[in-house]
Each structure stands twice: as structure tokens, then as C-alpha cells.
Amino acid sequence: MRTETAAGAHDMDAYDFTRHISDPVGRTLVDSQPPVIRQSTEADVPAMLEIYGYHIQHGLGPFDIEPLHPEELKRRRKAMLKRRLPHLVADLDGAIAGYAYAAPFRKRPAYRYTVEHSIYVHRDFQGRGIGRGLLSALVDACTAAGCRQMVAVVDSANTPSLRLHEACGFNQAGVLRSVGFKFGRWTDSVFLQRALGPADGALPDDHRGGTVLAGD
């Protein structure tokens, strides 16, 4: 199994994502060729943009409502890498089947050990274990980066995402009613949370490499 990394120093550069491929919580990931889960590179941006653009138009996942400009996605990706947070793709022999990344939960520094993440799987590869493989790899990468809590914000009608998160150890923490407006309707957002590593069982070490940097 190949493991590849993005250019530049990164806490997850040496991280082995391959164990999420063969048995991500007890199911076969894909039928034949398993994907490589690796750090994204700038060359992956068009593929990620295509995946995201489709879901903006057709799904409940994204909270953007207009297609992103490639430069905006490049900027977002670089911002996550600058904060030493994982930005992963599932690479199926050169085809990007999905991507997932973590971002600071809130910008204020007291939240620096908590991340919020996003995950998108290409429409042609949904329901084949890609999302589970990406999310479990992201959980491990965030843990390795020193994060202590991981938060997902999911549309209450997005059953596949709610089930995926629950299957990966997330618990529902609350619902914000009618905070979004998409496809002509008000939308509720479900907060899901998962503790990472020692979580709140140990004090953080602000001097250790790999902690989440505060937002600007």
C-alpha cells in the first residue's frame, strides 16, 4: 500500500494512513483497488473542486451555496496546512474519490485543541467505504496533531453523514434549529462530537509540537 505526503513539513507527513484501508472498522473498503489516503496536494484542487461543486448543487453537505473559485479552495487548503492540520484525499489510482480536512473549530485561541472537519466523497464512489476510510484516517491524523475534540456540523436531513459520523464514534451533542437556508428551506444543524486521545483527561501541552495553532 502506498502512502504519500504533501510537500512541506507537516505533522502528519510520517503518518501511516494505510491501516484504514483494509479494515476500516470491519468492512471492505472498495471492491478491487483500494485507495491511497494521503495528504492532498495543490494538483488535487481541480478534482476536489469538482466533488465539492457537485455536492453544493445537489446535496445537503456543503454550507456554501455557490461554486467555489479554484483560488478560494487553494487558499482554504493552504490555511489548513499552515495550521498543521490534515487535508486528505482518497486517491484511487490517480482518481480522487473523496477528500476530508480539519479546520479550527472557532478562531479564538481557547478553542485551539478543537477542530471541525468536512468530508466529501465523489458521487461515483459513495457507499463503498471511502467516507469511512477518510474519516477514520482524519480522526487519527487529528489525534496525532494533538487535537482533543473533533466536531462535525451536519444538516439534520443528511442521514448518510449522520450515520457515517455515528459509525466513526461521534455522538450527537445538540441541534441548532433553522440556522441555515438552502434549496428554499430553513435547515437545522446537528453538532456531533468525538473525543480524541486523552481528550479532557489530561492537560494540554502548549509547548509540544503539533498542537493546533490559533486562528487569525
Ligand SMILES: CC(C)(COP(=O)(O)OP(=O)(O)OC[C@H]1O[C@@H](n2cnc3c(N)ncnc32)[C@H](O)[C@@H]1OP(=O)(O)O)[C@@H](O)C(=O)NCCC(=O)NCCS
Ligand atoms: C456522507 C458521505 C461522506 C459518506 O461517504 P460514503 O463513502 O458514501 O460512506 P461509506 O460507504 O464509507 O459508509 C460508511 C457508513 O456511513 C453510513 N452511510 C453511508 N451512506 C449511507 C446512506 N446512504 N444511508 C445511510 N447511511 C449511510 C453507514 O453507516 C455506512 O456504514 P455501513 O455501510 O457499514 O452501513 C458521502 O455520502 C458524501 O460525500 N455525501 C455528500 C457530501 C456530504 O454530505 N458530506 C458530509 C458533510 S457533513
